[in-house]
Amino acid sequence: MTSHVTTHVLDAVAGVPAAGVGLTLLRHAGGELTEVAAGHTDADGRAGELGPASLEPGTYRIVFATGEYFSALGRPAFYPEVTIDFRVEAGRPHDHVPLLLSPFAYSTYRGS
Template sequence: MSQITTHVLDAALGGPARGVGVVLATAAGVEVASGVTDEAGRIADLGPERLDAGTFRLTFATGEYFAATGRDTFYPVVSIVFAVADGGEHHHVPLLLSPFSYSTYRGN
């Protein structure tokens, strides 16, 4: 199982957000991995099997996604900073997105 997974849902359309670019980086900005959401709005394998404990950032290219769907957005980029306490655990970081709001939580 991958260390980091994500799922992006477009709340305004009521479905998955396909084609969203995502970058996983350290708090210092060193890129660890990147990917693009699939037809289900998921990236099931983002990053290494194990991370060192520390702070990481997932950055979602929301402006490019909304432009591709012909919509404006207030948030051209969404960055979620989170802490990894146990590098062997799985971390699922979902994003619920609309052009003018977003939310996230620690999934499983």
């Protein structure tokens, strides 16, 4: 099964996929956050099974446990986690939220 939301995390400093990054997918609803799913990136830095195959339209959040990832590698990091909020829109069967990561910076974009 491929989930509605997928991600790919790349370690820009090491030039490799970021394997083992903890992930939590949450939904904003009524002023509260509800956990939808949790997991980790695989050996290729990907998470293709993060949550259900279909999500209701709305605002969601992925929390990446970047501090834990860098700590496990024995590298200091400025950001203990990276939080990305995004919208799931009706009619879009899939949303890909990639993360390019370093210990002191990160970037993201709407992937395909």
